[in-house]
Amino acid sequence: MTTTLADPVRLPSSAQTFAQVFVVDAGLSTVLQDLGRPGFAHLGVTVSGAADRTSLALANRLVGNADGATALENTLGGLVITVSSDRYVAITGATVDIRIDGRAPAEGRRTLLRAGQVLSLGRPATGLRAYVAIEGGIQTDRVFGSAATDCLSGLGPGRVRPGAVFTLGTRARPPLEVPLELTPPRLPVGEVDVRFRWGPRDGVFAPRDRAALTTTTWTVSADCDRVGARLTGPPLSIGSIDLPSEGMALGAIQIPPSGEPIIFLADHPVTGGYPVIGVVTERDVDLLAQAAPGTRIRLAALPRGED
Missing domain, CATH: 2.40.100.10 (Cyclophilin-like)
Structure with missing residues (x-):
């Protein structure tokens, strides 16, 4: 499902009650991730969580969330989202082309996404997985204390699909005030x-x-x-x-x-x-x-x- 400027997104009516994020397109693969569920290996439950934990934690810090707040892990680009109320959004990990309503944002990897604006990620130039953290974090059901999607065992939420709607939490603290050039991604090159x-x-x-x-x-x-x-x-x-x-x-x-x-x-x-x-x-x-x-x-x- 592809959204263009000529094809405006209509948010669900429930978006007027709670701040929400609406997934227009999930790309090849998008899952919910946090820092996982440690401490249950004796039950046959692995930690799971973000594949690149450093990038997840950085994205959350940039928008004022706790390091382990639930965010979106997107593989190979193609993710398209919009929000029902103004929220800061940070994109870390793989180097992807970021567009808001078809234009590159001035702030780059962290930006204020206005209600109804459409954010999209292109295919990575370097790296594999991008992390999208939204101010307030995504609120969803937890299994063993975590919202992480474990693709081997099937624990946690299923893969994110187009049309999915997630409730956002309340703003906990101001976004991290640090120049983005001081937070370069660590990616495999050569x-x-x-x-x-x-x-x-x-x-x-x-x-x-x-x-x-x-x-x-x-x-x-x-x-x-x-x-x-x-x-x-x-x-x-x-x-x-x-x-x-x-x-x-x-x-x-x-x-x-x-x-x-x-x-x-x-x-x-x-x-x-x-x-x-x-x-x-x-x-x-x-x-x-x-x-x-x-x-x-x-x-x-x-x-x-x-x-």
Whole structure:
């Protein structure tokens, strides 16, 4: 569904009672995200939450929300929204073309969106996921204390569809007064170094395979989503390793029988049966979450014992 200036948006009548955001077009994929639901792994519930947590928190701060307020996570652009009352809106993460009623906003990544104005996101020039935080935050049902959409387990709200309407909370505090040039996005450009720590199962790999993990320039395959990023390159050899299923962490570098690494992202499973050769740092998981298919990755091991 595409909206143009000649095709004005009519807000639902309920928009006159509560401040709301109306989704005109959800693009290829848009979900609701916050900082997830930690503390329930023993119940088989992963944290989930924003794939790029740093970008979500920054977007919320820029409009005066708490870091973990619910916002929109859009993959590959195409999101179009409007609001029923004036609200500040911030867009962080992937570098996307931002338009309000067809024009580029003067303020760039944070702008005051007037009631009835239409904000749209283009396809990312760099990065994969953009975060749209709206002053007051999106109010919706929560599961285990979170409104995050977990695309693997199905917990939380479903994917955002065109025509969806969400209620906005009240303004909590003034937007963060910081020059936007001091908040540049951290995005994968060129060949990207992703830091990791060895273990817990690096000992089952031969020295040549551990060396290959860090000397190979891997490529993010098209087989990537919120669950994980599959890397392509010369396969490692795991032989006939037989491990019982064990817990999986965010950023775990799992080596399946194909020998090509899979790095688990926000919606990863809580257990798995293939060996984990290392775990990517939390900060660099955010960077990897912005890596589009074709991005070149080098895995850089931190010295053992380094925090």
